Amino acid sequence: xxxxxxxxxxxxxxxxxxxxxxxxxxxxxxxxxxxxxxxxxxxxxxxxxxxxxxxxxxxxxxxxxxxxxxxxxxxxxxxxxxxxxxxxxxxxxxxxxxxxxxxxxxxxxxxxx
Amino acid sequence: xxxxxxxxxxxxxxxxxxxxxxxxxxxxxxxxxxxxxxxxxxxxxxxxxxxxxxxxxxxxxxxxxxxxxxxxxxxxxxxxxxxxxxxxxxxxxxxxxxxxxxxxxxxxxxxx
Numbered sequence: 001x002x003x004x005x006x007x008x009x010x011x012x013x014x015x016x017x018x019x020x021x022x023x024x025x026x027x028x029x030x031x032x033x034x035x036x037x038x039x040x041x042x043x044x045x046x047x048x049x050x051x052x053x054x055x056x057x058x059x060x061x062x063x064x065x066x067x068x069x070x071x072x073x074x075x076x077x078x079x080x081x082x083x084x085x086x087x088x089x090x091x092x093x094x095x096x097x098x099x100x101x102x103x104x105x106x107x108x109x110x111x112x113x
Numbered sequence: 114x115x116x117x118x119x120x121x122x123x124x125x126x127x128x129x130x131x132x133x134x135x136x137x138x139x140x141x142x143x144x145x146x147x148x149x150x151x152x153x154x155x156x157x158x159x160x161x162x163x164x165x166x167x168x169x170x171x172x173x174x175x176x177x178x179x180x181x182x183x184x185x186x187x188x189x190x191x192x193x194x195x196x197x198x199x200x201x202x203x204x205x206x207x208x209x210x211x212x213x214x215x216x217x218x219x220x221x222x223x224x225x
Contacts, residue, residue: 002155031211042217043156043200056212090155096211099144099163099204104155 003027004105006091012111018079021108023091025072029103031055031096032074034066037107038087049074050096081112115139117216119201124222125191133186133199133219141206146213147175147186148200156200159186188221196223 003026013019025032034046036059045058049068060066063081068074078085088109092102116138125131137145144163148156160168162177162184174187188195198218205214 002157033212043215045212045215048212050211088153094211099211101146101158101161102211102213104157106155107153109153 002103002105004091004093004103006089006105006108008108009106010109010111012113013081014113015081015083017081017112018077019081019110021076021078021089021091021110023074023076023093023105025074025091025093026103029093029095030072031094032068032072033092033094033102034060034074034076035090035092036087037090038084041087043090046076055096078110083112086110086112115203115205115214117201117203117214119199119216119219121217122220122222124224126224127191127193129191130187130189131191131221133188133201133221135184135186135201135216137182137184137201137203137216139182139203139205139214142179142182142203143206144204145175145177145184146202146204147173147184148202148215150198150200150218152197159199191223193223193225196221 005024030051036044046060048056066076088107091105119135147159150156160175201216202213
């Protein structure tokens with residue numbers, strides 16, 4: 001158990017819908033990262049937050065947005081969903097104050113039908 | 114940007130030794146990580162190298178050569194449970210603190 005929690009574990013929804021994925025980092029970690037992993041793709045970095053502020057953006061679509069709240073949990077919002085958005089979405093956390101390993105949550109498996 | 118290259122697939126037999134290579138090109142290398150990921154599960158941290166040389170951790174070792182932009186993960190006494198994807202990730206000095214760039218992973222299959 002990495003100490004990072006993600007909910008829900010599975011999500012099935014229809015095209016055009018909107019969903020919210022939630023992540024709670026390890027105790028003491030200030031940085032949260034979101035990744036997307038499809039069957040035919042590697043781990044794609046989406047976005048990073050540090051202590052409530054956006055720090056880095058990767059291959060995140062405009063239909064996706066995220067935020068980190070004062071209690072440090074984070075949410076990833078996916079809207080106007082398409083079939084191609086079906087993937088595993090991982091959240092990871094780290095202290096963010098040095099070059100330290102990221103601890104990954106169990107992921108949310110999103111299926112868009 | 115960052116360019117990280119590792120083989121797509123490898124196979125080996127139980128009890129054997131396997132070496133998974135990773136080459137990278139970054140504008141400002143600042144550390145390399147190896148992660149293990151079983152199918153459908155979260156990646157888990159295996160090792161971190163920032164200086165040249167070999168880091169040993171039980172059956173797993175990781176080597177780094179900064180001048181060659183090269184690392185390898187060495188797995189000894191392979192077990193069936195080592196069948197997984199192995200991800201190489203680098204930290205770039207120009208990137209934000211903590212952000213890693215991941216390779217596409219090497220899928221290792223261990224046969225009995």
